[in-house]
Amino acid sequence: MTHRLRKMTLGRLLLYVASFGLAVVWLIPLVWMLVTAVKPGGSAVTVIGELFKPPFTLDNYKYVLGNASIWNWTWNSSFVAVVTTVLTVILNSLAAFALSRLQFVGKSVIFWLVIMGLMVPIEAKIIPLFQIMVDMELINSYPALILPSLAAPLGVFILKQFYDGIPKDLVEAAKIDGAGWLRIYWSLFLPLSRSSMAALGIFTFVTSWNNYLWPFLAVTEEKMMTLPVGIPTFQSAYTAELIIPMAANVLASLPAILAFILFQKHIIKGITMTGIK
Template sequence: MTNSLRRMSIGRLILYVLGFGLAVIWLAPLVWMIVTAVKPAGSAVTVMSELFKAPFTLDNYKYVLGNASVWSWTLNSSLVALVVTVLTLLINSLAAFALSRIRFVGKQLIFWLVLMGLMVPIEAKIIPLFQIMVDLNLINSYPALILPSLAAPLGVFILKQFYDGIPKDLVEAAKIDGAGLLRIYWSLFLPLSRSSMAALAIFTFVTSWNNYLWPFLAVTEEKMMTLPVGIPTFQSAYTAELIIPMAANVLASLPAILAFILFQKHIIKGITMTGIK
């Protein structure tokens, strides 16, 4: 029994060491970015021995926040991320409900087609998406930034797996009480799937907020740029200086970091409950 406990302790120690090592690897770039953002202009931020030495200053943030373009990019990113999140939740939940509870011809085929969408990289869809936006005259507009992001096969899959686990007796009881399909969806399935919906909302918001490739192609006017597209343009004026761009990056990262910290319990609970039948 003692040997077994000892083996468990050693295994747990190795697991903790690996977890700590991975945490350091993931946090090191974030720490470097945060510290670099508060260094005075001209500091040697690429030399680790000098990075954590005083002096420090907040003037970099004042400079970035005083740039009107940054506020415009932030507004665009916020609007696009919020609209994409709300519409994705609505569309994905309706699609998942239909695939889970409504009988129709070709349902299984449609579900497999949705899953196949997970295998297609965004790079393979860029050219046809761009051509569609050009044909519809939507380049440099909010619909161009929002519409392509609404197709989210992963969200349909996650919610369908959860909906499949809802007991049929609850649905039958709702039907006996006179509830239609939309009433069952709104009053039964949505309240029961709050954790899964919350997890999907966080993933969707963060993905949309950090999206770079498609907004970079769909927008050419500075006033329509989002933060991920605008910051590299802002940075190009400071090719020999990393400090000002890092301050802009810290501000751009705050919404995604705060969203994860505040809702991490919902993310874990949503993912866990998705696989429970």
């Protein structure tokens, strides 16, 4: 018994050490960005010995916040991310509910087609998506930034896994009370899947907020750029200076970081409740 306790303690200790090491590796570039953003212009931010030495200043943030383009790009990113998240959660939950509970011809085929969508890389879809947006005359518009992101096979799969675990007795009881499928979806499945939908919503928001490749291709006008596309353009005027771009990157990263910190419990709970091993 003592040997087993000692072995378990050693294993837990190694787990903690490995977790701490991974956290440090993840935090190093974040700390470098935060410290660089408050250094005066011309500072040697690539030299570790000089990076943490004073002086420090907040003038970089004042300069970035005084740039009108940053506010415009922030609005575009916020609008696209919020609308994409809301529509994705609604459409994915409806699709998952249909694949989980409704009976119709070709149900299994449709589900496997959805699963196959997980295997197609985004690079393989760029050309047909771009051609569709051109044909529909949607380039440089919000629909061009939002619509391609609504097809989320992973979201359908996660929610379907959770819906499959809801007891059939609850559904039968709702049917006896006279509830139709839409009422069952709204009053039974949605409340029970709140954590899973929250996890999906957070993943979708962060992915949309950080998306670079598709907005870079779908938008050519500066007024329609999102933050990931706009900041490199902003940075090109400071090719020898990293400080101002780092301040802009800190501000652009805050919403995604805060969303993860505030809702991390929902993310963990939502994933564990889907039954994915």
